Amino acid sequence: MKRLINITPNKPAKWLLGLLPFVILLVIYMIASDARLAENPNDKLLPGFGQMGDSIKALAFEPNKRTGDYVFWQDTLSSLQRLGLGVAISAFIGFFIGIVNGALPLIRSAFSPLLTVISLIPPMAILPVLFIVFGLDELSKVALIVIGVAPFIARDIQRGTAAIPLELRVKAQTLGASSWQLIWRVLVPQMMPQLINAVRLSLGSAWLFLIAAEAIASTDGLGYRIFLVRRYMSMDIILPYVAWITLLAFVIDYVLAQISRRCFPWHHQETEK
Template sequence: MKRLINQSPNRVWRIGLALLPFALLLMLYISASEARLAENSYDKLLPSFQQMGDAMYRLAFEPSKRTGEYLFWQDTGSSLQRLGIGMLIAASLGMAFGLMTGALPLVGATFSPLLTVISLVPPMALLPILFIVFGLGELSKVALIAIGVTPFIARDIQKRALEIPREQLVKAQTLGANSGQIIVRVLIPQLMPRLIDAVRLSLGTAWLFLIAAEAIASTDGLGYRVFLVRRYLSMDVILPYVAWITLLAFVIDYALVKISRFAFPWHAQQEGK
């Protein structure tokens, strides 16, 4: 008798099993929504898919009477722009700090304790300070993402740099490479795919900081819209927006995976992907 621990589904079964929980949750939601709406047609807690579709159609395809803009696409564009700029800054700073502290022992001994302390500071606690220093504009929101994510990326890159076999550095020095050449030709090529992995792992945190900043002080954005309509109990808007944020996060993560596999195929093979 084949033991359960040794059984592995084939590709078709794997896809089916992966979709099963989503199908069950969907059926559960539809049943609960129909039951609540049958009891009270004005119920807002569990709107039907028709109600959510109508709400999203108004936001996505009908211009706002106040501004004339398509709010759904404006919110999406604003949030993605803030997220993209913040993550780009965080990835650049994290790579620089992580590389220097991991590759150069003198720099690591000097700044590693500071980096550890900074990583322990809750970024959300800094949000009022950022609003005071940078104002309520775009800069404070981007700064929150960058400040919140940079320490994580930096510490991860530092750890990865320290894990690179010492033999590679010795061989490069034997061939006459100086410190700068070792960093550029030995360390950075091996750390770039790790940087993409670190960005992927920190995306969820970045979305959290973005939505929090937009909810507190913004005039557009996905987080702003969700917290704006909550006062009206507009679940027909909140639920699609949450689903859209989740889809965007998935697409960004998937795109980073494809970029990593295309640019660094050796890393995918090394990780067994």
């Protein structure tokens, strides 16, 4: 008798099993929504898919009477611009600090404790400070993402750099490489896939910081819209916005994964062995 622990589904079965929880949740929501709407057609807690579709259609395809903007797409563009800029700056700063700390023991001894302390500071706790220092414009929102994400990336890159086999460093030095040549020609290429992985892992936190900043001080953005309509209990807008954020996060993660596979196939061949 084959033990459960040894049963591995084939590819079609994996797809079906992966979709099954989503289908179950969807069916449960539809049943619950129909039951509540049957009792109260004006119920706002569990709107029907038709209600959500009408609300998003109005935001996405009908211009705002005051500004002329298509609100849904303007919110999406604003949030993606803030997210992209914040994550890009975080990746650059985190990669630089992580490589230098991981490669040079002298630098690591001096700055690694400081990096650890900074990474333990809750970014949301200093959000008021950012608003005071940088104002309520875009800079404070991007700064929150950078402060929250960059230390995580830096620590991850530092650990990965320090874990690179000593043999590679010795061989490079035997061939006459200087410290900076060793970093640039050996360590940086080795850590590029790790950087993409670190960015992928930090995207959830980046979205959290973005939405929090938009909710507190913004005039557009996905997080701003969700917190704006919550006072009216407009779940027909909130739920589609949450689903849209989730879809965007999934697409960004998928794109980064494909970039990593195409640009660094050697890394994935090693990890899949």
